[in-house]
Amino acid sequence: MRTFIKSEAGITWVALLLITCLSVLLARVIPAMALVTTLTVILGYIKARLIFINFMELKANVKPYRIILEIWGALAVVIVLGSYWISVLQ
């Protein structure tokens, strides 16, 4: 079991759990700060990248799918954060 956790997928899994804890902690401790909210969404995007690069095995040169998922992740963040900042600045 220890060798599994030491693998790249294992390190990714631990990183995903830690990033999740960090984002929840930030959102709970400083709930009403636009920069913290922005950071929590960016942390979500980092998690999404870790999942499709390491879990979905797109780390290697799997060009069309990797590019599509990179664009998807970026668009998701732009939509979520864009609407947030528009509503903040209104």
Next chain:
Amino acid sequence: MSDRENDVVKPPGVEGIWVFIIGDLIIFLLYFLVFAMGRINNTELFELGRQQLEPLLAFINTLILLSSSYFVVLAVEGCRKKDAKAVKRFLILAIILGTAFVVIKLVGYSIDLTHFSLRSNVFFAYYFAITGIHCAHVIIGTILLGVCLFKSFKNLKKKYLRFLESCALFWHMVDLLWVIIFPMFYLMGGIA
């Protein structure tokens, strides 16, 4: 860069699953867009709605889903090494966690429904619709992992590996969607 690095590597799973995954991701992107438009038009309502949601169960579910994805990765690795015991063990763990996600989500819904419903306002309509559709994906994914487990008792041939990889990709997609949905509904605070 060497010639080897320039080579395009074949992705895991069958071609069709990638078409399905990309299609599904685009559909969810449209859901996010509709939610974003709703947020712009109803900023205060969305902030009030978010404050009424309890993030603890969603946080636990995030850890559960990420862990189940890891176990699915280990099951695929086990299949490549022809380790039938590892495949079964990790698939069982992933199925247990997938089921736990659904149970916790349903408990969360039962708590939510005592305070508000799909018809309460536009925020909760989006909340129940988007998380509900995602939960349906988790149920389908758990069933697919169950089929993988059932098939693992027969053989671990190349055809089975392709099937397992395809189901694993679907499961990771469900995870991918949740890591965006989770901050979108539960963590995006308003301005003091």
